[in-house]
């Protein structure tokens with residue numbers, strides 16, 4: 001029953017910040033998915049192992065899942081635990097890896113990238129830590145893709161994924177499970193559901209935009225069915241293969257429907273959105289937006305209000321590009337503080353070694369050591385729990401936070417669709433230029449340090465470089481990175497942070513403008529890319 005099929009390597013199967021992400025049409029090429037999966041199997045030896053499997057329901061999930069099942073059976077996998085209909089959010093999958101003590105898992109998703117035949121598709125591979133595999137493992141997998149000559153696949157009809165139950169393919173067991181129950185249980189262990197429920201009973205209103213992606217069913221079950229938010233509080237609740245044409249990235253640009261509701265005069269008390277696979281979140285109050293960097297700082301500052309954390313937390317970590325707001329909270333609370341490269345996998349060692357409890361990224365990612373991925377619904381529940389415990393609005397909570405700690409005005413500017421050569425050369429030249437900026441004064445900003453960011457992992461002692469940064473004496477910063485998740489061409493990300501202790505309610509775009517100009521000048525962005533301004537600002 002096991003077929004051995006000859007194949008030829010593809011040269012472009014290197015994982016980025018989070019798994020392998022490509023245009024759907026690239027993934028649909030003959031043996032493309034099979035080559036990549038077999039390379040993972042060749043690297044990790046799956047024989048006798050158990051994996052969690054799911055995805056965000058996007059286009060090509062159904063076909064890729066059947067390939068994954070048949071190839072697992074042919075590669076001697078002991079058992080697959082699969083979300084019903086192939087659905088599992090990234091956080092739910094991480095939870096199951098830990099809860100069921102499996103050897104790892106696969107999430108078929110390109111996260112917040114658009115889906116559909118003309119959109120993107122992706123595969124994330126997690127190890128038994130519940131987090132995505134390390135760069136060292138992904139390098140080995142990539143090396144394997146470069147020499148692969150055959151893959152193994154079981155000759156069998158497709159498995160029907162719509163019915164919960166136990167099945168077999170050859171000697172491999174298949175367990176199809178409810179994708180939601182275990183996740184809901186975990187959330188109930190962390191947060192004060194009764195308190196939040198009371199708040200809804202008293203008339204609190206919210207909208208959650210699931211963006212036609214995987215969190216819809218989770219959100220309906222948790223917010224509407226269990227916590228008692230009004231029916232219809234969850235928008236775009238049914239997962240669709242093309243996300244109904246939405247770009248399922250929860251930010252002010254792409255979650256436009258929610259933003260319109262939250263900025264209307266009759267806005268509900270609270271608004272939130274999640275991305276394609278449910279690990280990103282955006283938090284809104286009435287006519288009020290909380291940056292993800294501030295959100296991480298505010299959650300950390302309020303940990304004592306949450307049942308699971310009230311007895312104390314370990315430290316906190318952020319990706320280097322994320323604003324320094326949380327650093328000030330960590331200093332105040334006297335807890336450990338770490339800055340890692342972009343990508344959730346860099347938090348995993350810190351969580352496993354109990355150095356940190358919370359972590360976050362500016363890219364709408366927040367989470368804790370309850371799992372090893374960022375967690376969109378967790379962040380929403382955390383905010384609801386704080387609001388229920390304090391009786392304060394999102395805006396009040398945030399304003400009070402700024403009064404206590406000062407405000408990091410922060411925006412990210414993305415320059416999309418640059419040719420890879422142009423982008424690489426820009427970064428290379430900038431790397432060489434940075435040392436000459438040290439100690440210089442640019443307008444009124446004094447450069448403290450201009451350098452390549454190098455992360456030395458305190459646990460496995462690996463060293464990673466990720467992005468360039470210019471740190472100014474007043475606490476402001478400019479960071480440059482190339483995206484590791486774009487499915488074609490290059491995206492240059494420029495992150496600007498301007499710190500202010502007194503002027504707390506200004507327009508962020510105005511506050512960062514001068515630094516943005518400086519950043520564009522230093523890197524010669526317009527000359528080199530032809531772009532006068534960023535394509536997307538978040």
Ligand code: G1P
Nearest residue numbers: 017018343344361363483484485
């Ligand atoms: C982007 C984000 C990063 C996040 C990743 C996966 O990666 O910037 O914070 O971890 O998506 O969600 P990038 O494209 O910048 O490499």
Ligand code: ZN
Nearest residue numbers: 111112277279
């Ligand atoms: Zn995601």
